[in-house]
Amino acid sequence: MDYQQGDPIFEAYITETSQLVEQLEEMILVFEHVNQFPEEMIHEIFRIMHTIKGSSSMMQFHNIAALAHALEDLFSYLREHSLPPAEWSELSDLMLEGVDFTKVELHKMKNGEPVDGEASAVVQKVKRLLEKLEQGGSSAESGTVEGREESARPNRFAARLVFTDDCEMENVRAYQIIYNLQGWLKDYRHVPEKDASQVIRNHGFQLFMETDKSYDEIHKFLSNTSYLKELELQAVSDFAEPSGQGEPDEPEAPADQEAPEAEPKEAEVKEAEAKKAEAAPGKADNPAHKEMKHPSGHYQGKTIQVNVWKLDELMDLVGELVIAEAMVTQNPDIVGLQLEQFQKAARHLQKITREIQDKVMEIRMVPLATTFQRMHRIVRDMSKKLGKSVQLQLIGEDTEVDKNIIEHISDPLMHLVRNAVDHGLETAEEREQAGKPRTGTLTLEALNNGGEVLIIVRDDGRGLNKQGILKKAKATGLLHKPVAEMTDKEIFNLIFLPGFSTKEQITEYSGRGVGMDVVLQNINAVGGTITVDSRPGEGTAFTIKIPLTLAIIDGMNVSVGDAQYTIPTTSIKESFKPLAKDIITDPDGNEMIMVRGECYPVLRLHELFRVPTEITQISDGILVMVEDEGKGLCIFVDELVGQQQVVVKALPSYIRGLRKIEGISGCTLLGDGNISLILDIQGLLKMK
Amino acid sequence: MSEAVRDETILDELEEEDSQKDKYLRFIVDSECYGIEIRYVTEIIGLQKITPVPEMPDFVRGIVNLRGKIIPVMDVRVRFNKPFREYMERTCIIVIDIHDLSIGLIVDSVTEVLSIPASEIVAPPDLNKRSNRFVMGIGKVGNEVKLLLDCEKLLNDDEAEQLLNN
Numbered sequence: 001m002d003y004q005q006g007d008p009i010f011e012a013y014i015t016e017t018s019q020l021v022e023q024l025e026e027m028i029l030v031f032e033h034v035n036q037f038p039e040e041m042i043h044e045i046f047r048i049m050h051t052i053k054g055s056s057s058m059m060q061f062h063n064i065a066a067l068a069h070a071l072e073d074l075f076s077y078l079r080e081h082s083l084p085p086a087e088w089s090e091l092s093d094l095m096l097e098g099v100d101f102t103k104v105e106l107h108k109m110k111n112g113e114p115v116d117g118e119a120s121a122v123v124q125k126v127k128r129l130l131e132k133l134e135q136g137g138s139s140a141e142s143g144t145v146e147g148r149e150e151s152a153r154p155n156r157f158a159a160r161l162v163f164t165d166d167c168e169m170e171n172v173r174a175y176q177i178i179y180n181l182q183g184w185l186k187d188y189r190h191v192p193e194k195d196a197s198q199v200i201r202n203h204g205f206q207l208f209m210e211t212d213k214s215y216d217e218i219h220k221f222l223s224n225t226s227y228l229k230e231l232e233l234q235a236v237s238d239f240a241e242p243s244g245q246g247e248p249d250e251p252e253a254p255a256d257q258e259a260p261e262a263e264p265k266e267a268e269v270k271e272a273e274a275k276k277a278e279a280a281p282g283k284a285d286n287p288a289h290k291e292m293k294h295p296s297g298h299y300q301g302k303t304i305q306v307n308v309w310k311l312d313e314l315m316d317l318v319g320e321l322v323i324a325e326a327m328v329t330q331n332p333d334i335v336g337l338q339l340e341q342f343q344k345a346a347r348h349l350q351k352i353t354r355e356i357q358d359k360v361m362e363i364r365m366v367p368l369a370t371t372f373q374r375m376h377r378i379v380r381d382m383s384k385k386l387g388k389s390v391q392l393q394l395i396g397e398d399t400e401v402d403k404n405i406i407e408h409i410s411d412p413l414m415h416l417v418r419n420a421v422d423h424g425l426e427t428a429e430e431r432e433q434a435g436k437p438r439t440g441t442l443t444l445e446a447l448n449n450g451g452e453v454l455i456i457v458r459d460d461g462r463g464l465n466k467q468g469i470l471k472k473a474k475a476t477g478l479l480h481k482p483v484a485e486m487t488d489k490e491i492f493n494l495i496f497l498p499g500f501s502t503k504e505q506i507t508e509y510s511g512r513g514v515g516m517d518v519v520l521q522n523i524n525a526v527g528g529t530i531t532v533d534s535r536p537g538e539g540t541a542f543t544i545k546i547p548l549t550l551a552i553i554d555g556m557n558v559s560v561g562d563a564q565y566t567i568p569t570t571s572i573k574e575s576f577k578p579l580a581k582d583i584i585t586d587p588d589g590n591e592m593i594m595v596r597g598e599c600y601p602v603l604r605l606h607e608l609f610r611v612p613t614e615i616t617q618i619s620d621g622i623l624v625m626v627e628d629e630g631k632g633l634c635i636f637v638d639e640l641v642g643q644q645q646v647v648v649k650a651l652p653s654y655i656r657g658l659r660k661i662e663g664i665s666g667c668t669l670l671g672d673g674n675i676s677l678i679l680d681i682q683g684l685l686k687m688k
Numbered sequence: 689m690s691e692a693v694r695d696e697t698i699l700d701e702l703e704e705e706d707s708q709k710d711k712y713l714r715f716i717v718d719s720e721c722y723g724i725e726i727r728y729v730t731e732i733i734g735l736q737k738i739t740p741v742p743e744m745p746d747f748v749r750g751i752v753n754l755r756g757k758i759i760p761v762m763d764v765r766v767r768f769n770k771p772f773r774e775y776m777e778r779t780c781i782i783v784i785d786i787h788d789l790s791i792g793l794i795v796d797s798v799t800e801v802l803s804i805p806a807s808e809i810v811a812p813p814d815l816n817k818r819s820n821r822f823v824m825g826i827g828k829v830g831n832e833v834k835l836l837l838d839c840e841k842l843l844n845d846d847e848a849e850q851l852l853n854n
Contacts, residue, residue, distance in 0.1 A: 316756065317756075319756065320755070320756035323756065563739065563740065608742070609740075609742035610742065611740070649758055651741070651751070651758070652751060652758055652759055652760045652789075652790070652791075653789060654760045654789055654791055654843065655741055655744065655748065655751065655760050658744060658745065658748065659743055659744070661741065661742060661743050661744075662743070663742075664741070664742070667739075667751065667758060669753055669756065669758070673753055674737060674739065674753070675739040675751055675752070675753050675758060676739075677739070677741070
């Protein structure tokens, strides 16, 4: 079946399944780490598999459904029988294999490619494991292998489902429910009897069923229906006990998170935490904690998914609101008037506008946790394959960054982690010989630093090989400076140059032709920077510096002639009135200025951008000293206008299409409705 | 969406398209009358403060703030290789939208909306490739003749690149 991009059912399916799969992966990794498979997790996985199975077969993605079905069977068995510890590792490998398969298929769907993956290999493996377990298990239990909860008496329920207003095709959806439920139902009847979207839309869809499933199971199943607005489910005969003996300890009760069931789990987590405490004093257990606290997926009701572009639009609107507010409160018509009531009302408006702005910004911020968590998987897989013992330590993963930025840094981060495990860390034997603990430590750290976020990827491995880098750089002709004059940092940073890759042989994980230059490019794309530092034998640290948000920056507005420009405050060191005699001019006509014994180039903005202005004498204007990566530059402008938060907007695509403008990174609207161009300090430094 | 509703929307769209068919906005640059297909035009605004953008070709005057949306503006006069003239009271900006790309065209004045049926439009004479680059047809209205502009060429002509490469 072909689904169009943008089809709401299809999109909802992809989002939901991706989430479940990711949740699944996280759980497996966490529990593998603490080395136990508690019952709650088995139930949870069973539920996840069940949901994926249901929605996938509804969407006709039979390969995923088949896989989910096999895994569901397996976990259904595990719900009844405990798993011998010997099989744990095989189980988690298998689960991750399933996770990967589903991810690949989801990816295909997103790109509009045919979903044609072959799941049978994994399905066979799952079946084999199940068979093995069954044979190993007590033969007396073999009758209930299917794991379906048996109940002596059938339960009777009446359900009424109301779909959301924008659902459309209610009749089809109702049919799908019955179709998917069929296996469970002994008998059923529904109102309306025939296809009648209108009736369903107005009165809901009523379903009377006789089943040996418990209330909870039916309720759970029905509440997973997409586009459901209301669900009423009642047991219609007195003999139907909703307790359902098939689910002895399932914490399904969807009412209260703080229900007593939560406690034993927390205790378990604490135990797990204690185990890890010495190794990872950070919050590495957080996800486990969260998972345990939300056992049956009621977090769904507390968050909603919003498309990022909607947030972008909202952001734009708020930007306009801020400007409109300034236009009203600073209106030339009221300047100089004593309007007490008006001022009061205006202040109130101002306060609310700021609050809205803050909230919108806040909504766009996402913690780095998900991105960091993903690295667990990479580290696990790689250390298993490469036979290295590695522990991943996460620090500050609750640091929040703008959603758009997160999307851009997850690939580079993954690359750095792979590199660190593959090249950075030594094997256990090598480490022992070097007098280091056998297990290598890889630390991912995030911290807030003013308007920026620092992400540090640090390993305690062998460190970068300075001589190797120099040799390679020489061979590839990347050296532009005498070696003797280069600092260690400069040498290390050579690895970011295009065409540089020291590793001779290509391994499965890194060195696939994608070098550090790509990492650098990706990070530069979001206005970030990356530096590397290393000590031989002690390890390497990559520091990524990224702006907190792309959407709003703190800027200093400066004027040149009629034009206004905005300089990001983070790069400004100082500003000062220069004296004509401080300026030194070299024979090429380049101006420089000496400030506290250091010499900085002077860039006249009016010359660079050819803006007519009366202020051309250096002593009439003002110099703004900016710095980036240790390089400084003094920008000559007419005057400073003021500091404010500005909403960054890209230049129109037509303009960008004509030419890439060096030195300008975007534009912004000022309070008076005028446009100011935002200076790209990195670009300006490169020009000088 | 039910069948009936869908049909209606399609009808609406058709109608709208129909009402825009053969309609041209007439504007004046220098002493010449031009027409531009009305379906491209989103609005006509008075002259606003234009923020110049460095390193742009002459005909791109800069960017303006259109209710929070930032759009580039092009001086049609300069685009047609005529000397730049100071803007006056009647100077206005026609905002057009082509393939989701908004751009403002600075013209000397806008006069009216004309209906020119396709039968009254002839192809431009193929005298000299350079002179008719932006004209997609010549429309006859009564005794007058209008040059009908090809909006896409206005934006995508490779002249821009050539200029920049010099």
